[in-house]
Amino acid sequence: MDLSISPADQAYRSKFRGWLNENLPTEFAKPDYMSLDDWNGKARTFREVQLKLFAAGYTGVHWPTEYGGQGGTLMQHIIVTEELSASHPLRFIDGLSMGLVAPTLLSRGTEAQKKEFIPKLLSGEHIWCQGFSEPNAGSDLANVKTSAVRDGDKYIVNGQKVWNTIAHIADYCVVVVRTNPNVPKHKGLSYLLIDMKSPGVIVRPIKQITEDAEYNEIYFDNVEVPADRLVGQENEGWNIAITTLMFERIMGDISTVPVFQKGLNNIIRLASNTLRKGKPIIKDPIYRQKLARLQVDLEVMRTNMYRNLSTLLKGEMPGPEGSIGKIFWSEFNQRLQETALEIMGPYGQLMKGSKWAKDDGRFAFEFLRARGNTIEGGTTEVQKNIIGERVLGLPKDSARASK
Numbered sequence: 001m002d003l004s005i006s007p008a009d010q011a012y013r014s015k016f017r018g019w020l021n022e023n024l025p026t027e028f029a030k031p032d033y034m035s036l037d038d039w040n041g042k043a044r045t046f047r048e049v050q051l052k053l054f055a056a057g058y059t060g061v062h063w064p065t066e067y068g069g070q071g072g073t074l075m076q077h078i079i080v081t082e083e084l085s086a087s088h089p090l091r092f093i094d095g096l097s098m099g100l101v102a103p104t105l106l107s108r109g110t111e112a113q114k115k116e117f118i119p120k121l122l123s124g125e126h127i128w129c130q131g132f133s134e135p136n137a138g139s140d141l142a143n144v145k146t147s148a149v150r151d152g153d154k155y156i157v158n159g160q161k162v163w164n165t166i167a168h169i170a171d172y173c174v175v176v177v178r179t180n181p182n183v184p185k186h187k188g189l190s191y192l193l194i195d196m197k198s199p200g201v202i203v204r205p206i207k208q209i210t211e212d213a214e215y216n217e218i219y220f221d222n223v224e225v226p227a228d229r230l231v232g233q234e235n236e237g238w239n240i241a242i243t244t245l246m247f248e249r250i251m252g253d254i255s256t257v258p259v260f261q262k263g264l265n266n267i268i269r270l271a272s273n274t275l276r277k278g279k280p281i282i283k284d285p286i287y288r289q290k291l292a293r294l295q296v297d298l299e300v301m302r303t304n305m306y307r308n309l310s311t312l313l314k315g316e317m318p319g320p321e322g323s324i325g326k327i328f329w330s331e332f333n334q335r336l337q338e339t340a341l342e343i344m345g346p347y348g349q350l351m352k353g354s355k356w357a358k359d360d361g362r363f364a365f366e367f368l369r370a371r372g373n374t375i376e377g378g379t380t381e382v383q384k385n386i387i388g389e390r391v392l393g394l395p396k397d398s399a400r401a402s403k
């Protein structure tokens, strides 16, 4: 595998960096926890910036022009993702739209769905969320109970979803529903695109340990969904859901490496500026080893990301090996944030708003938010089962299918 970036791609990176410096509002570059209580403001800023990126040809860089893309290369798309992830934390709002929904629609959607939804997603007109999990269907996603009953040219949807990131600002949701309760559970599922403004959709934010209400419950009460919003065939939604999850794991990998490099640089800065027994902590051999280990881990993650990328560059679909990166980045981030708190000592517990908090509570926020990393997108235990069964070919854990 050749890990070097071609001169043409390097030139593309420099051009994009120049464009970013000139065109992105400075408030967009603030850490996202700073405005954790202002989700409508975040959504507004996101749409404004997404539209600018779209107009300048920096969204959907490698996607077909007939759906609003630029017809460029996957490497150019990666360069844009890396640069934005490193400099503009709000990009996670489009993680779901661009990382999960668009690739699923491009590979499994109808021509009409691609033409209707992809351009609006690229321009920021539509923000998407993911409605998979339910109170009794998380790891065991096939256990979904939310029902969709066909009634002429529409489906009537009833049920409850939970933990749905940014559902409170989303325009549309990809939802896994049960269309046939009388067959083995993963055979009776379908995959619908639901307008979040439809009558009967109720969204209730859930406050997290960080104090931020980033995810939600969604209730569907006799919600009418046009039948042409079905992706794939009725009762074949399981395979479409798996496609979305494979993209979720592999794209998470790509956007997290530059974010973590920035986080590690912040922690190295923190270790240089924090004194213990009169000396900067960065001089302590124990912390030097910890920081070096984190940098080495990051390089492992980067190399694994390139391996996944080379699969995509060959035009192949992401496979179950995306679970390796998912385990690695989520556990890495927890180690990273724990190191920051160790360096800070008791100050590490102080949250945003405390006059004694360093960096306005950034490290405490990041530490608490990282706890969810090993759960979201499928838990570490479930990823291990996937690697064991589908990558290494070990015997099945159980009859249960996993998220």
Ligand SMILES: Cc1cc2nc3c(=O)[nH]c(=O)nc-3n(C[C@H](O)[C@H](O)[C@H](O)COP(=O)(O)OP(=O)(O)OC[C@H]3O[C@@H](n4cnc5c(N)ncnc54)[C@H](O)[C@@H]3O)c2cc1C
Pocket: 129, 130, 131, 132, 133, 134, 135, 136, 137, 138, 139, 140, 162, 163, 164, 165, 166, 215, 372, 373, 375, 376, 377, 378, 379, 380, 381, 382, 385, 397, 400, 402, 403
């Ligand atoms: C921050 C965050 C954001 C999220 N965003 C979304 C979203 O946008 N959309 C969405 O649909 N969902 C979202 N989720 C939900 C997430 O996908 C689920 O929480 C996850 O799949 C686990 O499901 P669960 O919570 O029901 O736990 P359970 O499935 O009940 O698992 C409980 C425990 O049992 C273990 N376990 C379960 N099955 C097995 C097994 N077969 N082998 C070994 N151990 C097992 C798990 O590892 C876990 O430790 C989000 C979650 C978090 C934390």
